[in-house]
Amino acid sequence: MTFRPDSGSAKTPIIPHEKIDRAKVEAVNKAEHRSLYAAQKKIHPKRAKGTFRTIKWWVMIVTLGIYYFSPWIRWERGPGIPDQAILVDIANSRFYFFFIEIWPQEVYYITGLLVLAAIALFLVTSTAGRIWCGYTCPQTVWVDLFLVVERFFEGERNARIKLDKASWSSAKIFKKIAKHITWLVIAVLTGGAWVFYMNDAPTLMHQLIAFDAPLTTYFWILLLTFTTYLLGGFAREQVCTYMCPWPRIQAVMMDEDSLAVMYRSDRGEPRAPHKKNDTWDDRGDCIQCRQCVVVCPMGIDIRDGMQLECIQCSLCIDACDTVMEQIGRPKGLITYDSLANFERREKEEPEKIHIVRPRTLLYTIFMIVLGGSIIWGLTHRSNLEVNVLRDRNPLFVQLSSGDIRNGYTVKILNKTHDIRKFSLSITGLKNYDMRVVGVQEKTPEGMPIIEVDRDRLRSVKVYLSVHRENLPTPSIDFSITATDLDGTSVSNNATTFKGPNK
Amino acid sequence: MSTEPEYDEVTKTYTTGHEWDGIKELNTPLPRWWLWTLYATIIWSIGYWIVMPAWPLINDHTRGVLGYSQRDTVNAELAAAKNARLIFSEKLLNADLETIENTPELLEFAMAGGKAVFGDNCAGCHGTGASGAKGYPNLNDDDWLWGGSLDEIHETITVGIRGVHDDTRLSDMPAFLTDDMLDKDQIKNMADYVVSLSDNTHTVPEGTYEVFQENCAACHGENAKGNKDFGAPNLTDGIWLYGADKETLISTISYSRKGVMPAWADRLDPATIKSLAVFIHSLGGGK
Numbered sequence: 032m033t034f035r036p037d038s039g040s041a042k043t044p045i046i047p048h049e050k051i052d053r054a055k056v057e058a059v060n061k062a063e064h065r066s067l068y069a070a071q072k073k074i075h076p077k078r079a080k081g082t083f084r085t086i087k088w089w090v091m092i093v094t095l096g097i098y099y100f101s102p103w104i105r106w107e108r109g110p111g112i113p114d115q116a117i118l119v120d121i122a123n124s125r126f127y128f129f130f131i132e133i134w135p136q137e138v139y140y141i142t143g144l145l146v147l148a149a150i151a152l153f154l155v156t157s158t159a160g161r162i163w164c165g166y167t168c169p170q171t172v173w174v175d176l177f178l179v180v181e182r183f184f185e186g187e188r189n190a191r192i193k194l195d196k197a198s199w200s201s202a203k204i205f206k207k208i209a210k211h212i213t214w215l216v217i218a219v220l221t222g223g224a225w226v227f228y229m230n231d232a233p234t235l236m237h238q239l240i241a242f243d244a245p246l247t248t249y250f251w252i253l254l255l256t257f258t259t260y261l262l263g264g265f266a267r268e269q270v271c272t273y274m275c276p277w278p279r280i281q282a283v284m285m286d287e288d289s290l291a292v293m294y295r296s297d298r299g300e301p302r303a304p305h306k307k308n309d310t311w312d313d314r315g316d317c318i319q320c321r322q323c324v325v326v327c328p329m330g331i332d333i334r335d336g337m338q339l340e341c342i343q344c345s346l347c348i349d350a351c352d353t354v355m356e357q358i359g360r361p362k363g364l365i366t367y368d369s370l371a372n373f374e375r376r377e378k379e380e381p382e383k384i385h386i387v388r389p390r391t392l393l394y395t396i397f398m399i400v401l402g403g404s405i406i407w408g409l410t411h412r413s414n415l416e417v418n419v420l421r422d423r424n425p426l427f428v429q430l431s432s433g434d435i436r437n438g439y440t441v442k443i444l445n446k447t448h449d450i451r452k453f454s455l456s457i458t459g460l461k462n463y464d465m466r467v468v469g470v471q472e473k474t475p476e477g478m479p480i481i482e483v484d485r486d487r488l489r490s491v492k493v494y495l496s497v498h499r500e501n502l503p504t505p506s507i508d509f510s511i512t513a514t515d516l517d518g519t520s521v522s523n524n525a526t527t528f529k530g531p532n533k
Numbered sequence: 534m535s536t537e538p539e540y541d542e543v544t545k546t547y548t549t550g551h552e553w554d555g556i557k558e559l560n561t562p563l564p565r566w567w568l569w570t571l572y573a574t575i576i577w578s579i580g581y582w583i584v585m586p587a588w589p590l591i592n593d594h595t596r597g598v599l600g601y602s603q604r605d606t607v608n609a610e611l612a613a614a615k616n617a618r619l620i621f622s623e624k625l626l627n628a629d630l631e632t633i634e635n636t637p638e639l640l641e642f643a644m645a646g647g648k649a650v651f652g653d654n655c656a657g658c659h660g661t662g663a664s665g666a667k668g669y670p671n672l673n674d675d676d677w678l679w680g681g682s683l684d685e686i687h688e689t690i691t692v693g694i695r696g697v698h699d700d701t702r703l704s705d706m707p708a709f710l711t712d713d714m715l716d717k718d719q720i721k722n723m724a725d726y727v728v729s730l731s732d733n734t735h736t737v738p739e740g741t742y743e744v745f746q747e748n749c750a751a752c753h754g755e756n757a758k759g760n761k762d763f764g765a766p767n768l769t770d771g772i773w774l775y776g777a778d779k780e781t782l783i784s785t786i787s788y789s790r791k792g793v794m795p796a797w798a799d800r801l802d803p804a805t806i807k808s809l810a811v812f813i814h815s816l817g818g819g820k
Contacts, residue, residue, distance in 0.1 A: 070565075422662075423662075424660075424661060424662025424664065425660075425662045425663075425664035425671070425673055428664070428671065428673040428674045428817065428818070429674060429771055429772060430674050430675050430676075430772075430818070431674065431675055431676045431767060431770035431771065431772050432675075432770070433770075433771050436673075436674075436817060438673075438817055468815065469637075469640075492815075492817075494817050
């Protein structure tokens with residue numbers, strides 16, 4: 032069977048069918064009207080009520096809440112290190128996310144995360160269609176929020192249509208100005224929240240108010256204010272239809288078993304208005320009330336079948352279920368359904384939801400493998416990185432004593448928030464003499480001790496000398512090992528010692 | 534020819550009201566957003582003409598109200614960079630060389646500057662890696678003709694060797710053949726002797742030791758270990774500026790060697806020379 036929220040409950044009293052809210056409209060974006068050169072016609076979506084609308088309110092609260100407030104979460108990391116839980120610290124090239132700290136050379140974790148997000152999107156799309164578009168896409172969420180404002184000042188659908196047609200009056204001017212100012216305030220807050228992710232939020236807040244924040248932050252705030260205002264207030268459904276590449280790509284992720292918001296034409300047709308005591312025989316359940324059309328934020332008629340414009344926000348399900356309840360017919364005339372179920376009903380087979388398919392399995396396995404690798408990588412990564420760069424100009428130096436000297440630049444990266452000391456030792460090379468420029472401290476065994484400040488890279492010059500008579504071959508492979516004095520981490524680095532050919 | 538706009542049933546569009554030989558044109562105006570963008574750019578460009586340099590004149594160009602100039606910007610940035618360096622340059626100037634080497638902040642600045650200056654001025658002879666070539670000393674090793682301490686390196690850079698500076702480092706090895714000081718056989722024997730100093734398997738003709746003491750020891754020392762006061766090289770080590778084979782040594786003894794290095798005092802400022810000295814001292818062989 033198809034997914035049908037709170038099906039079966041018929042608590043609403045059946046009302047005379049003539050009194051059902053009816054609209055004599057055509058969908059603005061009906062295929063026949065969809066000329067590329069036509070001017071945009073404004074859509075005045077009516078507010079739907081029902082399960083999906085409730086889900087969408089909650090998604091809006093949670094996603095906007097995360098966006099606006101997460102820069103303000105604090106996370107103690109130690110002295111001298113930012114205490115913002117989520118921070119893209121561009122000046123110091125670090126990305127902080129709660130207990131995770133990513134250095135620029137580890138940016139592949141972010142790549143992995145983006146790939147993971149993309150596959151999650153594929154999985155969701157192949158399972159249940161445009162869930163992302165319909166519920167969580169920022170464009171959808173902000174347009175929804177902007178519509179709340181529009182309804183607050185200008186009223187419900189019919190009032191808004193009337194207002195737009197009416198000639199200018201002081202009331203109309205007031206309503207319009209109030210709406211646009213509120214939109215702009217939301218847009219400024221949106222742009223404002225963005226810059227808090229790149230800077231310490233409380234500090235930047237003070238600077239912004241005192242007008243002495245860096246110029247770039249004002250630029251970003253202005254830019255995002257502009258885009259939010261434009262995309263949320265004016266462009267709206269055009270963003271999804273004309274600007275966004277995702278609707279065009281996702282067709283390849285969907286197959287006959289993917290769930291999508293659909294009008295069950297086999298049950299609804301033939302459609303016709305219905306009077307209370309008319310029979311339901313020889314006709315469909317669709318009573319031509321067009322409530323699905325008026326609530327649609329994309330301006331389409333779901334009964335025309337699956338369309339590129341449809342973001343599957345499910346508001347037409349809510350609208351139709353409300354009417355079905357009022358006329359006492361089963362809910363789910365518009366519902367999450369699959370093309371395969373259409374065929375099954377035609378063949379009079381039972382409907383079923385077929386989620387576990389090779390496609391979804393593959394996506395899931397790939398996600399687990401990738402997610403697992405990221406987690407493994409993050410938990411097993413070393414807090415010490417050592418690079419040994421051999422001098423190549425000159426390859427080696429002959430000293431007056433007959434020694435051959437090689438130079439190495441050893442870079443030690445301390446990723447912890449503590450000062451650490453490392454000893455340098457050599458394996459695979461005999462009778463050598465080691466000198467580290469600027470380092471006097473030594474272990475009891477005579478190995479140089481190198482102190483590296485917290486969260487820093489230290490680069491030291493190491494000179495190794497071996498008497499030419501002690502060199503069996505012109506090139507010897509050996510390794511330089513950095514060991515934390517407390518024994519917690521060790522890094523081996525292979526390199527070579529070169530001498531003259533004879 | 535102008536007529537009234539007509540309604541066209543097929544395209545549901547009005548005509549422009551113009552007719553040319555029976556051909557009428559549908560009125561399909563440019564999109565409004567496009568037009569508004571055009572108008573906005575026109576207004577922008579007028580504003581731009583006024584505030585920014587825009588129109589070429591015969592000998593000059595309009596300066597614009599803001600007086601903006603990219604050249605001024607570059608000059609200001611160069612001046613700012615120079616000022617920023619000035620703080621450190623002055624510190625370098627006032628600090629002695631030892632202090633520079635032991636102060637990480639100054640050392641870092643001196644190394645960065647020294648490396649750049651070395652590439653511009655010294656690498657031509659000494660090589661980008663300072664490893665030298667025949668006749669041009671390797672600055673990485675521990676064999677220094679005129680001394681390898683910080684101060685000695687600094688002095689050599691400042692005054693040069695056999696150059697035009699009043700205090701230039703100066704020494705003059707005789708050309709033993711052309712100056713008629715030794716004959717050819719003696720020179721060959723001497724070459725054998727010099728080879729034997731760093732290769733004890735080499736046999737030496739008798740009597741050469743005495744000739745060495747008489748002619749060479751004054752500068753190269755009785756034990757042939759050299760003397761940095763005269764820029765006389767150590768003849769007992771394995772490092773040779775012109776080559777250690779007998780032929781080269783015969784040539785060196787016969788005709789002498791007079792390598793020249795320019796004095797940098799007139800070309801580089803004192804702070805830069807200090808940076809350079811610190812950089813070269815750090816290459817590994819400094820004493």
